[in-house]
Each structure stands twice: as C-alpha cells, then as structure tokens.
Amino acid sequence: MTKPEEKMDPEQEYFEKRAEAELELAQSATHPGVVKAHYELAGLYLDIVHGEPEHSESDAGVEEQGEGVETGED
Template identity: 55%
Template structure:
C-alpha cells in the first residue's frame, strides 16, 4: 500500500472517531467507531507501515 493511502486511511479513522464523539444516537456512535476501526485495521496491516525487526531470541 502506498504511503499516501496509509495517510488517507489514518485521516479517515480520525474523522470517524470525531464523528462518533459528536453523535448522540447510540447506533450512529457504534457505526462511526466500527468505521474507524476498519480504517485503522487498514493502516496497521499495511506493508508501507514500518515494522520492527524480529528478535531471534524471542519465541
């Protein structure tokens, strides 16, 4: 995934969190949180995201 895609998904996740906090209806709040989580999953599963090297001493 391109870094600009990661930035887009991160921004969308933040927007959905803001919308969840601003919403008053429980279903809307839940929907915005779920959308935010979906965007964050895309960000965190992205190959463009730097990863730590594996520690060979850990199992």
C-alpha cells in the same frame, strides 16, 4: 498516530485521516447506533493502516460448525 519521522504512503495516510474523522464523528453523535457505526468504521480504517487482517461480523465469535452442539447421538 504515527511518529513524525515515519513517512506513510499516501494511501495509509488517507485511511488514518478517515479513522480520525470517524472518531470525531462518533464523539459528536448522539444516537447510539450512529456512535457504534462511526467507531466500527474507525476500527476498520485503523486495521487497514496497521495491516491487520480483514474480518467480518460473521467471523467474530463464531464456533466451528458442529463444535459444542449436542445432537443426542452417541
């Protein structure tokens, strides 16, 4: 995943190997829920390796409270 000339720190290397393992597990799994879980874990590990900000499911696609909600009040 990284260029051979780039030296990763041991922690990043660990998480990259975990991501690769999770991808392999996802590809060999047969139950859709298991496949999804392995891909999600792989994504989280890759976020760590590449320095992406952490996010939770509650952050994804959630609008600000009150935004887009009609209350009927004027």
